[in-house]
Amino acid sequence: MLQELLYGLAGLAVFVIGLRGALLHDNWLLRLLSLNVCGAGVFITFVAIAYRGLTLPADPVPHALVLTGIVVAVSAMAMALALGRRLRSYDD
């Protein structure tokens, strides 16, 4: 319970830090980094609540969800970077 709460709260904090960064940055790449940090915060919360102490096996469902989330996040990042590149190509 203590570890769940501790890591869970840290996940929430990372989520809020990322959200704040995403709202404050103008630069697309930096905003993207913040969004990814924000997503990582949600993932940490998910995995934290899946943890059930050293003796019990962890809950596998959040692990599967977060694995899905990580792959979705990297896809979105690849796409975002390609769009950013395209935008800059108009300026050249």
Add this chain to the structure above:
Amino acid sequence: MNDWLLLSFDILILFILLGLAWLTCNTKEIKRGVTLFVAFGLLLAVIWARLKAPDLALAEAIIGAGISGALLLKAMRDYTEQTSLSSETSRFYVWGINAASLALFVLLAWGLWHALERSDGVRLAENVLITTPESGVSHPVTAVLLNFRAYDTLLELAVVFTAVLVVLAMGTKQRDFGKGEPILIAMVRWLAPILIVTSGYLLWVGAHAPGGAFQAGAMLAAAFILMSMTGVRVDSMLNDSSMRWLLVIGIGVFTITGIVMLLINGHFLAYSKELAKMLILLIEAAATLSIAAALTLAYLGGMPKPQQKTQSAVKIDKTEEGTS
């Protein structure tokens, strides 16, 4: 005694985590941001390992830190001049956001506290662990990903596919890094085969231990990306049409298996028990290829061999004109 030791480790690692997150989200320099982000990804891998999520630790180390790192490094070159160009945001706005963030955190913490209080602490875990033997694989995370919630995984592959379609639509292959240092090339020469073998191992082992299609596919892509980064011409190994087939094979095999099972067993993706292990391995193998192709293309920024592509595009133009 042990508890306290573990707790102090937890607190230390969370302290670093929050620090890295804060720095990543507050830097105004792109190079610094990217470096910190990769470090943040590696630390996440450690945290997943600590929280008994080895599948995630593997995935995060390969995808979160490795592949995203490579993507960002390549993209960074497009932003070099813009690094210090951050327009003035009003102090009022910044403080508003700060206050709102703090309030949101307090609210979320309050919600999480209540949620944990209310929870039985078991959730779906016991149900999944008990049912795993019926799924055809013995590793519970793989059972969830490829049997219980296989539909999620199918749509997730669709997300990867969509992202690559957009990358392909946004431009042809980008200028890569120049030829690397000889010593780096030498290392990649013997590292790439190791990565490819490891990828196969991860795919196979996923049935009963941490690993699986996503880690394996990303590992395979990492091998190609590393080669491409050091100036080895990866594109000479692949051509446009084979890449298209590789991209679709994962979702294709997945969907067709699902439909066949619908016709046999009455539910989409309801594997027959005796075939489940084999079917899951088949789907995972196809998905590994698709993910590897997708991530490699995402890094390259477009289909290889642009000259051949323009030729075929011209050909399409002509036939279209002929028909319309």
Add this chain to the structure above:
Amino acid sequence: MIDYLAVLSIFIGVCFFFAGSVGLLRLPDLFSRLHALAKADNVGLAFVAIGVAMLESDLINSLKMLLIWLLVMAASSVSSHLIARHALRGRKPNE
């Protein structure tokens, strides 16, 4: 007995890591920092790996530790080389 040896080995490894980190923070320029970091970390990791391998009963797993050490050593030596080379090319090293 073997447990104590293992703990001792890990402790020595951690000391090397500590020294490497101090070097990273305290040494004046990039090259000496790299020197401290790469050396200390490789040796440190060797001791930690040996210690963990001793705690592990399975021989295969102990061999995996060895493999990890070898891979990390290859990666860190190549990357140190690259950083140093890059810096020598006359571009300004980060600080």
Add this chain to the structure above:
Amino acid sequence: MMINDAIVWLIAIPLLASLLSLVFPKKGTAIAIAGSILGLLASVALVYQVYQSGPITHELGGWKDGLGIVLRVDAMSALFIVMTMLVVTMVGFYASAYFTDAHKKAQFWPLWLMMVVALIALLASGDLFNLYVTLELLGLSAVGLTALSDNRAAVQAAIRYLGIGLLGSLVFLMGVALIYTAYGVLDLAMLATVVEAEPAAQLALALMTAGLLIKSALFPMHFWLPAAHANAPAPVSAALSALVVKVSVYLIIRLWFDVFSPVLQPTASFMLGVLGALAVVWGSWQALRAERLKLMAAYSTVAQLGYLFIFIPLVMAFPVGEERNTALAAFLLLALTHAFAKSALFLSSGVVLQRAGHDRIAELGGTARALPLTIFVIALAGVALIGLPPSGSFLGKWYLISSAVQTGQWWWIVVIAMGSLLAAGYMFRILGHAFGPDESIGKVMAKGSEEIPALILALTATVVLGFGSAWMWDFVNLASPLAGN
């Protein structure tokens, strides 16, 4: 057997068509059209099935007890699915003529079909995390399609759209995390039976709603919509305005009244209604001032979405039962009418834009003579957007007003009247210019394959929905879990 599993085929067909259209780019158009028509047939079969036997469920993988993911279709989702497939098929016909460059076509079809997969999957999903995945799939494919215009403004709008979309999905996902923490379930029906009015559920619902509000561009969060919808290629704008933003509203309604009903607060629903009212006024006003046809259509979407949010406090005011179902049917009628009318409007704007070379409203003189059918479609769409009889939105707004009177919330009537007046203003402004004497646009030919799909959509909005609404009332009453049957 095929009929009973229509919902699975509705997802599998566009998915496979998307793959095929990537592998065989030359046959892309044929594959996509064939896939859309098959999907449309399957969606009709689905409605028939729901009409016959009530809400249907399909356990994917055959797993029960919340272990697997369940697809669920009731009256509301079945109608939304038919709407989606009809719009998608018609826009598909249009797009096959709109894109003349074969290369562009080859890029368009796979992404377009993925967007269809995402829409159907979202409408049929009965699982919280699965909804997140479909939201991401929808967001990414919509952004990619927006960027296909391949000019600076479109890519800029796409980037902004992507940032907003990712933010919205993450906030939504945080809500999912809280729900899983507190209740240990992801299945919507199971959640509906255990959820209680307590802080974790309230906060989770607030987070999920906030994420969806960003995506559905409700008033203060609408800033990204006009640029994205106005700069995307015309077929894409049509789908974005008609379908993509609307499914987020659908999801809000689904979560609020179907899953979280014990948690709801009248104050929160009232606030959503107020935001909706502001959206109606602000969006209509901006549409009236817009200088370009597509931008006007985009602002009109902001306004029309506002009406849908006004329904939330009204639906809440009714007890569960027939009265609430009537209000929901009116909501559906308004949503459907807007989808058909707005897609017709965007398709026609695309025709004008391509033939005249611009879509500046002030310079549209002579268009009525050069493109009579297109202008007729715009007029028909206008009838539906303003809410004149016999369009579906006339009835929708009528019930909106009468339920406002019934529940004593008369102040909404002022907003509805104002919105309708402004809508009349912006629609007649276009028609006025189009029938103007200026002859800046010469005699041009419009392709029938572009004008006829738009005409069909506009006629569906004005005539079919207007006369078919009685059947919809029955249908919603028969097959709605919201009624408690």
